[in-house]
Amino acid sequence: MKISQEQNKHYDYIFAGGGCAALSLAWYMNKAGLLKDKTALIIDREVKNSNNRTWAFWTKEAIAFDEIVFKKWKQIDFVDSQKRKNISLDPYSYQLIRGIDFYEFVLADLSKNSNIHFTQTEIKTIEEKKAAKPIVHVAHESFSTDWVFDSRFNKTEVSSALYLKQHFKGWIIETANPVFNPELPVLFDFNTPQKNLMRFIYILPFSPTRALVEYTLFSENLLSENEYDAAIKEYIDKVLKLEKYEILETEMGEIPMTNHKFSVQSSDRVLNIGTKGGRSKASTGYTFLRIQKQALAICKSIEIFGHPKPQTQNNSKYHLFDSMMLQVLKDRGDLGEAVFSRLFFKNPIDRLFRFLDEESSLADDLRIMSSVPSLPFIKAFFKLKF
Numbered sequence: 001m002k003i004s005q006e007q008n009k010h011y012d013y014i015f016a017g018g019g020c021a022a023l024s025l026a027w028y029m030n031k032a033g034l035l036k037d038k039t040a041l042i043i044d045r046e047v048k049n050s051n052n053r054t055w056a057f058w059t060k061e062a063i064a065f066d067e068i069v070f071k072k073w074k075q076i077d078f079v080d081s082q083k084r085k086n087i088s089l090d091p092y093s094y095q096l097i098r099g100i101d102f103y104e105f106v107l108a109d110l111s112k113n114s115n116i117h118f119t120q121t122e123i124k125t126i127e128e129k130k131a132a133k134p135i136v137h138v139a140h141e142s143f144s145t146d147w148v149f150d151s152r153f154n155k156t157e158v159s160s161a162l163y164l165k166q167h168f169k170g171w172i173i174e175t176a177n178p179v180f181n182p183e184l185p186v187l188f189d190f191n192t193p194q195k196n197l198m199r200f201i202y203i204l205p206f207s208p209t210r211a212l213v214e215y216t217l218f219s220e221n222l223l224s225e226n227e228y229d230a231a232i233k234e235y236i237d238k239v240l241k242l243e244k245y246e247i248l249e250t251e252m253g254e255i256p257m258t259n260h261k262f263s264v265q266s267s268d269r270v271l272n273i274g275t276k277g278g279r280s281k282a283s284t285g286y287t288f289l290r291i292q293k294q295a296l297a298i299c300k301s302i303e304i305f306g307h308p309k310p311q312t313q314n315n316s317k318y319h320l321f322d323s324m325m326l327q328v329l330k331d332r333g334d335l336g337e338a339v340f341s342r343l344f345f346k347n348p349i350d351r352l353f354r355f356l357d358e359e360s361s362l363a364d365d366l367r368i369m370s371s372v373p374s375l376p377f378i379k380a381f382f383k384l385k386f
């Protein structure tokens with residue numbers, strides 16, 4: 001791995017931001033041989049050497065990062081205030097990749113290619129003048145390039161009527177006695193006071209004595225850190241009824257849930273990737289696999305057309321569905337439990353996953369829509385349209 005120190009150097013590709021989306025794309029490009037005779041620079045203000053997040057997702061196919069999957073589950077529990085439903089995910093599984101494992105795996109591979117350079121610095125601006133190559137300005141130098149992949153998401157750039165946040169804090173706890181079923185995550189447990197907002201607990205068990213217990217909200221405003229902690233503690237005390245446990249690690253974050261129409265092409269030679277490129281699914285926040293799909297589409301475009309501008313798909317149907325969900329959750333956060341319970345109780349999981357993966361048929365869509373409380377969604381539809 002070379003650390004760039006040269007002034008005003010030119011690279012074929014610059015990755016502005018070197019997190020999940022940039023590293024995934026660079027990894028696929030490198031693997032496909034697209035960086036054999038090309039130079040690339042990955043710029044990030046942080047060093048990726050901590051377990052700063054974990055990525056969970058469902059899939060029924062092998063993925064490129066199979067060998068670093070930390071845990072796979074074949075079933076989940078969904079719990080609302082009335083009942084608990086155990087759901088077999090077959091043919092899907094729910095999987096988890098730890099951030100640190102991803103960074104180490106990808107960086108180890110990329111560092112073997114001397115055409116790929118890294119620099120740790122703050123990007124100031126990306127300048128693109130007509131008919132000229134883009135220039136990326138960092139603290140004391142500037143780099144020119146043929147293409148920029150920009151993943152520096154900034155929520156102030158999102159001008160949208162509907163902007164909720166999926167915000168959360170989780171504790172990885174170790175208990176004195178075995179209490180968790182390591183084969184059974186809890187995707188949603190609504191047994192936490194709702195207080196007119198959609199709030200739930202998410203549990204990923206790693207062993208009989210170790211699990212991530214995360215308090216999550218889909219709402220407009222963040223809480224103070226104490227409020228997340230208090231809610232996790234209350235759930236552990238009252239629902240799990242644990243007396244002795246130790247907090248090993250914590251995870252905190254937010255993911256945008258917005259119907260803002262993200263554009264992949266920021267300008268002629270600057271492409272937005274990752275969350276900045278609209279890869280966070282508006283109604284769920286799941287992003288990781290959508291990033292992988294986008295990276296593969298960019299590679300395919302380079303291979304076939306010689307440029308990295310992937311063909312865009314018409315996803316207006318899902319944009320409307322996501323917008324309706326956001327509108328309902330914004331106006332009636334108190335209905336979050338009912339909406340999600342019905343989605344999970346009244347639909348087979350493969351139909352629900354096809355819908356959330358944006359691969360559903362019209363019949364799937366109609367069945368999904370008829371499973372949720374209709375009036376709030378009809379109201380949301382008219383509010384969005386008029």
Ligand SMILES: Cc1cc2nc3c(=O)[nH]c(=O)nc-3n(C[C@H](O)[C@H](O)[C@H](O)COP(=O)(O)OP(=O)(O)OC[C@H]3O[C@@H](n4cnc5c(N)ncnc54)[C@H](O)[C@@H]3O)c2cc1C
Pocket residue numbers: 016017018019020021022043044045046052053054055056057121122123124151152153251252253254255273274275276280285286287288289291
């Ligand atoms: C705590 C957490 C947990 C998540 N869990 C899941 C999950 O379980 N499943 C899922 O599907 N999604 C999850 N997500 C959502 C999403 O997958 C991640 O946010 C993912 O990292 C997005 O990738 P990205 O490349 O767009 O952004 P990032 O990975 O955040 O990368 C952007 C990079 O840009 C750098 N950067 C920004 N501005 C500058 C600048 N001016 N100069 C230099 N560098 C800059 C940042 O340092 C960062 O490294 C989670 C998000 C968070 C925050």
